[in-house]
Amino acid sequence: MLPVEKLEFLGRRYSELDELICSPAILNDHRELSKLTRERGELEPIVQKYAVLCDVKKKIEDDEAALQDPELRELAEMELPELAAERDVLERELKLLLLPPDPHEERNTILEIRSGEGGEEAALFASDLFRMYGRFAETKGWNIEVLSLSEAQAGGTKEVIALVSGKGVYAELRFEGGVHRVQRVPATETQGRIHTSTATVAVLPEAEEVDVQIEDKDLIISIAASGGPGGQGVNTTNSAVQIQHIPSGLLVKCQDERSQLKNKAKAMKVLRSRLLDLERAKQEAAVSAERKSMVSTGERSQKIRTYNYPQNRVTDHRIKLTLNKLDRVVAGDLAELVTSLRNYRQAELLGEVTDTGGGSDDP
Numbered sequence: 001m002l003p004v005e006k007l008e009f010l011g012r013r014y015s016e017l018d019e020l021i022c023s024p025a026i027l028n029d030h031r032e033l034s035k036l037t038r039e040r041g042e043l044e045p046i047v048q049k050y051a052v053l054c055d056v057k058k059k060i061e062d063d064e065a066a067l068q069d070p071e072l073r074e075l076a077e078m079e080l081p082e083l084a085a086e087r088d089v090l091e092r093e094l095k096l097l098l099l100p101p102d103p104h105e106e107r108n109t110i111l112e113i114r115s116g117e118g119g120e121e122a123a124l125f126a127s128d129l130f131r132m133y134g135r136f137a138e139t140k141g142w143n144i145e146v147l148s149l150s151e152a153q154a155g156g157t158k159e160v161i162a163l164v165s166g167k168g169v170y171a172e173l174r175f176e177g178g179v180h181r182v183q184r185v186p187a188t189e190t191q192g193r194i195h196t197s198t199a200t201v202a203v204l205p206e207a208e209e210v211d212v213q214i215e216d217k218d219l220i221i222s223i224a225a226s227g228g229p230g231g232q233g234v235n236t237t238n239s240a241v242q243i244q245h246i247p248s249g250l251l252v253k254c255q256d257e258r259s260q261l262k263n264k265a266k267a268m269k270v271l272r273s274r275l276l277d278l279e280r281a282k283q284e285a286a287v288s289a290e291r292k293s294m295v296s297t298g299e300r301s302q303k304i305r306t307y308n309y310p311q312n313r314v315t316d317h318r319i320k321l322t323l324n325k326l327d328r329v330v331a332g333d334l335a336e337l338v339t340s341l342r343n344y345r346q347a348e349l350l351g352e353v354t355d356t357g358g359g360s361d362d363p
Contacts, residue, residue, distance in 0.1 A: 063083065113200070115159070130157060145162060239257065
């Protein structure tokens with residue numbers, strides 16, 4: 001049921017804001033004007049949609065009354081199903097608009113990808129995932145900045161941490177966190193057998209300095225020579241920075257830049273986001289469970305999604321969605337997956353989902 005009293009109150013507040021914004025006292029107070037204009041903008045879609053809903057309900061009442069009139073009955077019977085469907089859509093949209101917004105939805109995002117089970121093939125898969133998100137970011141006009149990169153000896157990626165910046169990044173990527181599983185024939189496999197490997201993905205909203213207060217006394221900062229394969233120039237200076245946050249036990253290392261100061265700044269950025277995520281986990285049990293699944297060990301039984309190369313198939317087990325276009329997905333076409341996951345989350349918030357168990361499973 002819609003909270004009619006609340007909707008009517010918001011309508012009255014919207015009208016009140018219209019009058020206040022036009023008053024000379026408010027027009028001369030730029031700070032208050034900005035505040036009231038922002039509030040009015042937040043209420044506007046709710047008030048407008050509720051007005052449309054009231055209009056549709058009035059038409060339904062008129063048609064129901066017209067059923068008693070032999071001359072109007074046929075027309076009313078034709079209109080009622082369409083009006084009822086429109087009413088149901090409007091009511092659902094209003095419920096979504098009334099849900100409290102996630103304050104982090106418009107934030108930039110710290111994206112962490114680590115190889116899991118599967119050795120060299122897992123490292124290659126981690127690289128593939130990072131490339132996939134990079135291509136998706138290009139389609140959205142986002143920017144990706146690598147904060148930390150640890151490459152595997154035989155190629156691929158052991159761990160990559162990146163900052164993804166742009167409009168609505170966290171809202172789009174937040175459900176990508178978890179264990180991703182790949183099924184394919186590795187290039188080194190001589191007998192054509194399919195191997196299964198995993199990589200873990202964590203998606204954290206970027207923390208601002210005002211979100212997380214970090215005391216210098218709570219940090220242990222270590223400097224060392226950067227490590228990594230290939231003997232690149234970055235390895236020849238003592239530029240790698242490792243920061244340990246004593247109260248939480250969190251440990252962050254950054255060695256991607258030649259500059260010690262730049263590495264420290266990047267490490268602090270990652271640390272803040274991880275601490276913000278821990279704080280959210282303490283406040284919300286649901287977020288705690290989500291974070292726990294994101295940073296799991298990468299066991300195959302904890303997977304959220306499977307990428308099956310021989311069958312060109314990708315399956316998201318949380319929403320039981322299978323798409324037979326893996327080639328397009330790994331090329332960055334994540335729109336259908338992202339939209340489906342967001343719609344599923346909205347349905348959960350509205351209490352429309354009763355079966356929250358794991359989805360379909362690949363052999």
